[in-house]
Amino acid sequence: MTSAPGNPPVPDAVQAKAEALRQDIERHNFHYYVQDDPLISDQDYDRLLQQLQDLEQQYPELVTLDSPTQRVGPLADTLFTDAPHAVPMLSLDNAFSDDDLRDFDRRVRERLGLEGPMEYACEPKLDGLAVSLLYSNGVLQRAATRGDGTVGEDITANVRTIGSVPLRLRGQQVPPELEVRGEVYMPKAAFETLNRSLAAAGEKTFVNPRNAAAGSLRQKNPRITASRPLQLCCYSATIADSDSNENSALEKSHYKLLGLLKGWGLRINEDVELVQGIDACLDYYQQLHQRRDQLPYEIDGIVYKVNDLAQQQRLGAVSRAPRWAIARKLPAQEVTSRVLAVEFQVGRTGAITPVARLEPAFVGGVTVSNATLHNMDEIRRLDLHVGDQVMIRRAGDVIPQVVKILAEHRPADAQAVIAPRECPVCGSAVDQPEGEVVARCSGGIYCPAQRREANRHYASRKALDIEGLGDKVVQLLVDQGLVKTIAGLYHLTVAELLPLERMAEKSASNLVAAIDASRQPVLHRFIYALGIREVGEATAKALASHFGTLEALMAAGEEQLQQVEDVGPIVAAHVRQFFREPHNQEIIHGLAQAGVQWQAAQRSARAESPLNGKKVVLTGTLSAMTRDEAKEALEALGAKVVGSVSAKTDYLVAGEAAGSKRDKAEKLQVEILDESAFLHLLSQRDGSGD
Numbered sequence: 001m002t003s004a005p006g007n008p009p010v011p012d013a014v015q016a017k018a019e020a021l022r023q024d025i026e027r028h029n030f031h032y033y034v035q036d037d038p039l040i041s042d043q044d045y046d047r048l049l050q051q052l053q054d055l056e057q058q059y060p061e062l063v064t065l066d067s068p069t070q071r072v073g074p075l076a077d078t079l080f081t082d083a084p085h086a087v088p089m090l091s092l093d094n095a096f097s098d099d100d101l102r103d104f105d106r107r108v109r110e111r112l113g114l115e116g117p118m119e120y121a122c123e124p125k126l127d128g129l130a131v132s133l134l135y136s137n138g139v140l141q142r143a144a145t146r147g148d149g150t151v152g153e154d155i156t157a158n159v160r161t162i163g164s165v166p167l168r169l170r171g172q173q174v175p176p177e178l179e180v181r182g183e184v185y186m187p188k189a190a191f192e193t194l195n196r197s198l199a200a201a202g203e204k205t206f207v208n209p210r211n212a213a214a215g216s217l218r219q220k221n222p223r224i225t226a227s228r229p230l231q232l233c234c235y236s237a238t239i240a241d242s243d244s245n246e247n248s249a250l251e252k253s254h255y256k257l258l259g260l261l262k263g264w265g266l267r268i269n270e271d272v273e274l275v276q277g278i279d280a281c282l283d284y285y286q287q288l289h290q291r292r293d294q295l296p297y298e299i300d301g302i303v304y305k306v307n308d309l310a311q312q313q314r315l316g317a318v319s320r321a322p323r324w325a326i327a328r329k330l331p332a333q334e335v336t337s338r339v340l341a342v343e344f345q346v347g348r349t350g351a352i353t354p355v356a357r358l359e360p361a362f363v364g365g366v367t368v369s370n371a372t373l374h375n376m377d378e379i380r381r382l383d384l385h386v387g388d389q390v391m392i393r394r395a396g397d398v399i400p401q402v403v404k405i406l407a408e409h410r411p412a413d414a415q416a417v418i419a420p421r422e423c424p425v426c427g428s429a430v431d432q433p434e435g436e437v438v439a440r441c442s443g444g445i446y447c448p449a450q451r452r453e454a455n456r457h458y459a460s461r462k463a464l465d466i467e468g469l470g471d472k473v474v475q476l477l478v479d480q481g482l483v484k485t486i487a488g489l490y491h492l493t494v495a496e497l498l499p500l501e502r503m504a505e506k507s508a509s510n511l512v513a514a515i516d517a518s519r520q521p522v523l524h525r526f527i528y529a530l531g532i533r534e535v536g537e538a539t540a541k542a543l544a545s546h547f548g549t550l551e552a553l554m555a556a557g558e559e560q561l562q563q564v565e566d567v568g569p570i571v572a573a574h575v576r577q578f579f580r581e582p583h584n585q586e587i588i589h590g591l592a593q594a595g596v597q598w599q600a601a602q603r604s605a606r607a608e609s610p611l612n613g614k615k616v617v618l619t620g621t622l623s624a625m626t627r628d629e630a631k632e633a634l635e636a637l638g639a640k641v642v643g644s645v646s647a648k649t650d651y652l653v654a655g656e657a658a659g660s661k662r663d664k665a666e667k668l669q670v671e672i673l674d675e676s677a678f679l680h681l682l683s684q685r686d687g688s689g690d
Helices: 011-033 042-058 098-112 186-202 209-217 222-226 246-252 255-264 280-292 309-317 376-382 448-457 469-478 486-491 505-516 523-529 537-547 551-557 568-582 582-593 627-636 660-667 673-681
Strands: 082-086 119-126 127-136 139-145 151-153 177-185 231-239 273-277 298-306 325-329 332-344 352-363 366-372 387-393 401-405 439-443 615-619 639-644 649-653 671-673
Touching: 011 042, 011 332, 042 119, 082 139, 098 280, 098 298, 098 309, 098 325, 119 255, 119 280, 127 209, 139 151, 151 486, 177 209, 209 222, 255 309, 273 523, 273 627, 280 298, 298 309, 309 523, 332 448, 352 376, 352 387, 352 448, 366 387, 376 387, 376 401, 376 469, 387 671, 448 469, 486 505, 486 582, 523 551, 537 551, 537 615, 551 568, 551 582, 615 660, 627 639, 627 673, 649 660, 649 673
Parallel strands: 615 639, 615 649, 649 671
Antiparallel strands: 082 151, 119 273, 119 298, 127 139, 127 177, 177 231, 298 325, 332 352, 332 387, 352 366, 352 439, 387 401
């Protein structure tokens, strides 16, 4: 047993348990951060950490510098003080073209006196913050920024909070003194999540992942750094007295040195490759350039290093850069431009999106002149004005984003951006419910910008199910100006359809006949076909059943609409706004004039139905009706048809070849109905039965 003066002795068994917990936690850290292969759930990991915390709280003598519980501590006295580098942290020369890279390879081979191809290690150049980690006897002693290459800043307290930084190295052959160089970065997905949370809290967001990583590492409070999703990726190391180290044989190559670092518990980049010759280096560049947008992290280039460490030493360095390495830059993904105008575009679902028209700028390998602004909330957050100088970012084959305005360059005649009150395409009122960030055109089926989607939805299987009126045909009809609204479908003629691509006389005749056959839809299908926002199949059925006629539904106020089952204030507002819009009233009137006669719905007495509120699962094949017909019959009686069997399922309707759902229902003792029993249950729609 051991103890400090005045403290109770620490039992040997407790010491052993604490050490076992520390080793277990670090083993799981290694598999999670380095191997990307977690062995346990986050909950189980938290439980292990809590056990160690409890022991250390009971016996403070157990606390060690490298304990996993000590990642987050108070503000250290050394934070941001000078941290000299024993070995300078050099910068890299840049290559901007294939020719630049070939010149680098030629110089390397000439200096070494070699004629054959060189062996290079190719690495993604992460866009983060370079750091140096000093380990003594395997325990992290200090972390520092690059600074000017000779002297950096001590950021040990903050780096200790990063989960992928081991506080104690793994393995039996860890060198007594080891300095590791790496890049602290923030993964793309984590960056987006962080910015969303900062914006929701009304705090300033970061322009890009690199700024987010740098800003997070320079927090004065390590607890804030600990809350940020940072990662470390190591790319080099210096081992003191390496000649006497058992690992010295492996240190002859940079690539093998990276393998050593991984074995000691440090994260390296799995996209590193060893290649022969300059042509292979160029191939690696092209492959990674093509994959750039799919990578989970940001890169701004590729680093090529002579793999042989002895050759590196012979090549040496000049000024602030080594002769044995070079960075091939990728096209910039951020540039500055000027906002010439802000226009508002209407999407196929009516969403109104502001788009900045920019002075043309070359970014991400292409020239761009437009950038999305998402919505008016984003414009207000940026405080963007027409005339502003802005930073734009392009990641992937998508429209660039405005990520920051340069307020100090704002001209005196800059103009504020005003949100439209009317749709810029059709003139309908713009609707933006309280609490929502997206404004939408209320024109719906009238708005030309929404024309294709409105017609496609109207003809879809769950709406009016017009055979032959698929996406391609709808697109042709809209592009050729043959259909301006859904009412126009009923005025199409065979002669108008024949000139269309792939439209023969028979297919044209069949399409006109299918459209004609849809003139008497049941009410709930017609309501669904109108494409009212937030009104799906179930809501359309509930509205039809409650009001009985379209006229009654159109005249209903929001309070009346909210009396319908599952219709809340938001859906009620959307329904009311849709029918209040004069343009939509014109379309419905046009449909009626074209001979469309929606059938009144029978207002079922759901309360008396034995199926009202019951959860039913359908499986297998029924002989008397299709699956959709069975679903409609059940929902008409108030049942809720769900897709999977659970303990909350009331009935399983089992047709032929019922399969695994029947087996699960039997295990859960859910009542199973064959087709005969199901049809009998449906016959009790008036509550009387036989």
